[in-house]
Amino acid sequence: MKFSLIICTYMRPGSILRLLNSVKSQDVYPNEILVIDGSIDNNTENLLKARKILNLKYYKVENEQRGLTKQRNIGVELVNKQNEIICFLDDDIVLKPNYFKQIISTFNQFPDAIGVGGAIINEAVWKELDENKSKDFKYYYRDGYYRDLGARNVLRKIFGLLSCKPPGIMPKYSNGFSIGFYPPNGKTHQVEYFMGGVSGYKRSLFEKISFSEYFDGYGLYEDMEFCLRASRIGKLLLNTGAQCFHLHDKAGRPDYFKYGKMVVENGWIVWKLKYPNPDIKSILKWNAIVILLSLIRIKNGIINREKGALRDAFGRFFAWIKLPFKKPDYFYQKRKSEVTLPS
Template structure:
């Protein structure tokens, strides 16, 4: 481990719930960083003491552990709690999900971006997925089921090919929300090692200037698991300053199942929270955009129902989506 000698002090906040082994796995990858955080804060809402015990046994440098109860439980609340505990001299606050594993130069690349782009108020990392990218020449013509960007090509996947055939595929670059929502995630940015400007990225591999939190915080609308809270926050941040994703700041996302909500609640949040961030970004979408939004959600619902014949969890997910779509007809969430 190389202790941080960066001229920009940065803090790491890790919010966790019932994932002791995952936190240790993440911390081991933090320990191997070429640039180490000024401080690390673990914000734990677990019902047991397993995470604390394992952290005490491992004894990591510059780490502070906080156990939260009641009103401070839930991802957005834990993040807001962690922000208040960050040292006043820190300039950047980094957030990592507890089921992330970092490549050794993650923090080095992330913090370097703030130096190279002083106008940046937020920088996100890049998640290495099990997707095969291919470098191509400038004259390459992608197949119908391929996605081409900045000299790299990858497969679209059956769901996106179907959306493309129906005229429902995103019409903006990765990291930007179309008027009908359902844009390309930053996972569609290529492994070029470059930095790309975006208006949102995944909160589980994010960082922000600490001064930003004097103006805004994570929304109280997103309780518990907090699906889409990162997109909501990024979209609000994008009205203040510039956001970037550095594709050289790479991580693995291992999608730990423990600590997730039941699938019915997850399905409900997919629709309800998704509607919330869409209308926060586009308060008065055109009729065509509204029609595309509902069409995409119905298409994804049908796909989930068919998935239910192979995985019963998909049926619970589908039921949650149907419930939220029905509720939206009569009562829409208030914008906070």
Template structure:
């Protein structure tokens, strides 16, 4: 398969080099690697000029094409017409040696697949257990593996707000388990939500839809929106054997108030993309969960070192929640579910 890799970057030259080094030693190398640089300086451009990477194409975009959503759409427009699969990787990730080989294996085994993502291996500790294992209150058990679930899910369960779908499937009231709750089993799982920074899609998907203009700017949850719309056209999968590490780089991210506001408003938008006409029960559960999670984040000012971040993000969440009563975001007609 002829395949392309798009890496959108912003002010992270050293993280980008770490990723490119891991790409350079792949068992199957991309036919083209497109760097879409939204940086406001030339550090990334200069450091790439000092290196030599196979099949690399560099684009430094202007203000009108800056931002994750715009840069991804720009990158798609620059890929070769021969490309069958288009990969996306965040600039602060590092891929295992067989990453692309494992992803392409899914497309061969499941011809109807429209999208496949890899698996982040360095964020959660899992342990293999017997199928008869009974998890304790703070544990999450799935497919013979167990991990710590987290206090917020335990608290949600006490209020009847726990997710009622498998990881990667959005419940009617949203607020489900992310694909990070899939275990490192080396299995392939069908989902409807893919993480944009480690996702790939068949080129035919982009002949019908692009990343939504609603998320232009930082673009929180733009990947959920895109994968949900794609899942209406075909099947999506996660291959947990395609391992990738995510080394969170805070450079280029918005302040915590804006982030908290986006968590709620963009979360509402994505929920209504999946469920445009939710039941009264789903509406109550979405609002109750959003409010509870905002309270939990506010409570972090008492149990974390970054108290100011917890305070400003929680305020952003509350403001975002109240703002929905005044003005709700809606998808443009040409960006609704297919």
């Protein structure tokens, strides 16, 4: 299968160069690489033009075109129409050499799959399970492996607010397990959502839907929103053998208050997208999780002196208090927007 790679970037020249160096080492190389740059300076452009990277095409967008979902939609419009698969990578990702080989082989193995996600392997430590060892409350167990559940999930477990669904499947009160809760053992799983920054889709999907430009700028939950709509059209798979590293780059991220607001508001959107009319029990659980996670952020700020944690918490509470009176206008916007290409 021929495939295109789209990398959307903003003010991260060092990160994107590191990513492209890992792309060079791939067992299977993209037929086309499109860099859609929203930077307000020319550092990324100058860096890439000074290097010869096979099949690379660079596009600089204007101010009104800037933002992750807008830049992705522009990239989709610009890809070679002969390529069957469109892959997306965040600019702070580093790939293992067989990443694309695993993604493309999954599409070949499962012809009915419309999207395939990869696995980030540096954000959790998995250990093989000793069958003679009793299970611990603070660990998460799956497929013969276990990992730390994490402090916030342990608290949710204590209060009966932890998801009973497999990772990548949203429970009725939302707040499910991310796909990082699948061990990186090479297995493939059917899911409802995965991380859009390490993903690939059939190009034909974009004839029906596009990325929602409601999620302006940095975005949050925009990948889950897109995946939930895509999963109504075809099968989404996670291949834990398509492995990479996420080397978090804080450059280009919003302030903590705005981030906290987005956690609640955008989280509400994806919940309502999946479950438009949740029952009372699910509503109570969703709200309880918002309060619990906000209180944890307050604790992080006061006791742990974590930078920005209090502003994050205040943003969450602000959005939560506002929700009953003013809902996000996401559901009033068109799903498929017209795309203006960079000049």
